[in-house]
Amino acid sequence: MGLKEYIKDNILIFDGAMGTMLQKKGLKLGENPELLNIKEPDIIEEIHREYIESGANVITTNTFGANELKLKLCNLEVEVAVDAAVKIARKAKGDSNTYIALDIGPIGELLEPMGTLSFDRAYEIFKRQVVQGAKSGVDIVLIETMTDLYELKAAILAAKENSDLPVFCTMTFEENLRTFTGCSPEAMVLVLEGLGVDALGVNCSLGPKQLKPVIEEICNLAHIPVMVQPNAGLPTLSIGNETKYDVTKEEFADTLCSFIDSGVRVIGGCCGTTPDYIKELNLRVKDKKLTAVERSYYSAVCTPSKVVRIDGVRIIGERINPTGKKIFKEALKNGDFDYILNQAVSQIEAGAHILDVNVGLPEIDEPTMMHRVIKEIQGIMDTPLQIDSSDHKAIETGLRYYNGKPILNSVNGEDEVLDRILPLVKKYGASVVGLTLDERGIPAKAEERFEIAKKIIDRAAHYGIRKEDVFIDCLVLTVSAQQKEVQETLKAVRMVKENLGAKTVLGVSNISFGLPNRELINETFLALALANGLDLPIINPNVSGMTRVIDSYNVLYNYDKGAEVYINNYANVEVSTAVTAKGDGAGKNTSSNNVNVEHDLKYIVIKGLKEEAKQATIELLKVKKELEIVNEYLIPALDEVGNKYEKGELFLPQLIQAAETVKNSFSILKAEIVKSNAKSISKGKIIVATVKGDIHDIGKNIVKVILENYGYEMIDLGKDVPVKTVVEEAKKHNVSLIGLSALMTTTLRSMEETIKALREDGYDGKIFVGGAVVTKDTAERIGADFYAKDAKESVEIAKEVLG
Structure with missing residues (x-):
């Protein structure tokens, strides 16, 4: 029986924590675990055998960090490390029916736009691991402990495009039901199922009981096997300096067994889980x-942090499109x-749920521009996008580099178009708009358009694309030229909705070309289309008359329960001002040529408009001093973004973009300070370092960026920093605040030793600690003054200590 068939009706048991076992067997602090594949293969083989004897169906290769960026620190080639690890696993397996999983962990750097690592570079790093793993003879590709959905997508594509192996994927969630970068369980399920992985789920970060809400949500949504590998609870430090965990093997096994009833089919352990846990x-x-366990399907699109279900009227904003827009063409x-x-x-502020993105101009490189625009938009907002193009390369570029599950606009009923585009839709897990036209053009009659719609849905099913992911566009014709066909469009929408059960989409404003008072025609037609079953109107949401029609429709058709949204939008608003009630500020020009300096710098920072920040700062300097700009605009803006981050209204990408926007403003302010010999805007010095033995510095880097942009002078000692170096640098710079980071359970002891050494040397400043394995209790136990659960908390600590 093949592995894919096996997990449909059987429980697959993975092994436990390789790192925990290596630590028990003498792994030195700071030593790269993959080196042991070469130096001490017998130790790795022994660990594999212990897990097999404990009942594991799958053993995981000692390659979690075997990527070229991490291995170059110890002069080890990826191919050598992976091949050695697989050979050890195969030897340990012997004649048993054990599967071997190639373990692939995070690269250790943030991808663009949050960081500097490109998607293509990440893909190549993962590809190198996958190719060697497949060549060496693994049975499964396991991509685990991911926090960034975009990095995970790069890894999945690398696995599926360079091997035919089953692909299992897990992300690591926190107690707020989000990953470190803000990805939700639902977004993970939508994207990973779309990309065609064989099992998905959660590992690491927390114990089984803390992960229960995340696992239940995943199980309620997933249509493929769910995988769970929790930690043995939360880490503590024992008297013997060995990392311990607070969940027993019995508690661990009991909780995981309860998950099976919810649909979990792949189980195992992460940090702290020894062979005894797997045996139990x-x-x-x-x-x-x-x-x-049967799960229904539904229509939805998403970014990592926002899912838009198509279970009511959802507005697609039409303004990112050069057609008929001279200024937009020039901008492109x-x-x-x-x-x-x-x-x-402006469209999001006016109520759009999804944004159409069309960048097609004959004089530009459309695939390159599509990639750039998607990256820029996704860098500042979490609204799903509709990729709109007729250029095949631009379509694939958009689908490949989009982070989440998009809509593709579009295919039509021509066989050649369907067979060229639908495989891309399937490969990248997108939804698609189907236009009811073919080589004969747009049929005059509704019945003919319906037949094309049915053909598109049937052909999509042939490629493995569900009806829920096909949105039918029955096509709006201009009423001034084809008046009779308007009724046919409305009739076709109703037929598609009632007889095919598919979602529908229309470009509403096409109806009024060539007529005076176009808004009146558009609004009336929109109301008629909604009544006939339109789900996704493509409109300009900044024309508030259109959004008013939708708001009132939702009340009249009982979608807006108790008229709650309607009352919130229109209570105490006069009719004459209701036109701009929802779009206040949405249509204004905030480009660099027309900056309202008393308002817009804060707005610009909150929205993450990096380039605009420079011009806005220049304008403000005409009426404000440098420190006034910092204290009256930049700090309040960062505080507002930070508060929204704390509340879960914004996530890490937006937090970083706001900080980077402030950095652009600071560059102007600092240049002005140098020219005028004004007082430095530094609020004090802070040292940050990732402790000895730990080579992960993503969290530390984020803290650095955020604090820097609050006006603190950051002294970054880097990663894997010796205790002695921290002590010497603290004395050299005479700092009052030090931040220490650790991501690995094995380096908690190093963090404690660093704090102890600082105190013994007479350091009387404050120390804050953070990182994935650090808790408030741990911070207190090892002698830290503060625990920073995230970058925002580090700002509050800095304010308390340094002002």
Whole structure:
């Protein structure tokens, strides 16, 4: 029986924590675990054998960090490390029916736009691991402990495009039901199922009980096997300096068994789980009866942090499109991305749920521009996008580099178009708009359009694309030229909705070309289309009459329960002002040529419009001093973004973009300070370092960026910093605040030693600590003054200590 068939009706048991076992067997602090594949293969083989004897069906290769960026620190080639690890696993497996999983962990750097690592570079790093793993003879590609959905997508594509192996994927979630970068369980399920992985789920970060809400949500959504590998609870430090965990093997096994009833089919352990945990797990599940779990399908698109379900009227904003827009065309030609971003921001503020992105101009490189615009938009907002193009390369570029699940606009009923585009839709897990036209053009009659719609849905099903992911556009014709066909469009919408059960989309404003008072025609037609079953109107949401029609429709058709949204939008608003009630500020020009300096710098920072920040700062300097700008605009803006981050209204990408926007403003202010010999705007010095033995510095780097932009002078000692170096640098710079980071359980002890050494040397300042394995209790136990759960908390600590 093949592996894919096996996990449909059986529980697959993975092994436990390689790192924990290596630590028990003498792994030195700071030593690269993959080096042991070469130096001490017998130790790795022994660990594999212990897990196999404990009942594991799958053993995981010692390659979690075997990527070229991490291995170059110890002069080890990826191919050598991976091949050695697989050979050890195969030897340990012997004649048993054990599967071997190639373990692939995060690269250790943030991808663009949050960081500097490109998607293509990440893909190549993962590809190198996958190619060697497949060549060496693994059975599964396991991509685990991911926090960034974009990095995970790069890894999945590398696995599926360079091997035919089953692909299992897990992300690591926090107690707020989000990953470190803000990805939700639902977004993960939508994207990973779309990309065609064979199992998905969660590992690491927390114990089984803390992960229960995340696992339940995943199980309620997933249509493929769910995988769970929790930690053995939360880490603590024992008297013997060995990292301990607070969940026993019995508690661990009991909780994981309860997940099986919800649909979990792949189980195992992460940090702290030894062979004893796997043995206990095996004893509990070997006779457990499985019940089939059926999940319904639904229509939805997403970014990592926002899912838009198409279960009511959802507005697609139409303004990111050069057709008939002279200024937009010039912006595309000139690379004026701030103008484009302003179009995006204003539509979201006016009520758009999804944004159509069309950058097609004959005189530009459309695939390159599509990539750039998608990256820029996704850098500042979490609204799903509709990729709109007729250029095949631009379509694939957009689908490949989009972070989440997009809509593709579009295919039509021509066989050649369907067979060229639908495989791309399937490969990248997108939804698609189907236009009811073919080589004969747009049929006059509704029945003919319906037949094309049915053909598109049937052909999509042939490629494995569900009806829920096909949105039918029955096509709006201009009423001034084809008046009779308007009724046919409305009739076709109703037929598609009632007889095919598919979602529908229309470009509403096409109806009124050539007529005076176009808004009146558009609004009336929109109301008629909604009544006939339109789900996704493509409109300009900044024309508030259109959004008013939708708001009132939702009340009249009982979608807006208790008229809650309607009352919130229109209570106490006069009719004459209701036109701009929802779009206040949405249509204004916030480009660099027309900056309202008393308002817009704060707005610009909050929205993450990096280039605009420079011009706005220059304008403000005409009426404000440098420190006034910092204290009256930049700090309040960062505080507002930070508060929204704390509340879960914004996530890490937006937090970083706001900080980077402030950095652009600071560059202008600092240059002005140098010219005028004004007082430095530094609020004090802070040292940050990732402790000895830990080579992960993503969290530390984020803290650095945020604090820097609050006006603190940051002294970054880097990663894997010796205790002695921290002590010497603290004395040299005479700092009052030090931040220490650790991501690995094995380096908690190093963090404690660093704090102890600082105190023994007479350092009387404050120390704050953070990182994935650090808790408030741990911070207190090792002698830290503060625990920073995230970058925002580090700002509050800095304010308390340094002002």
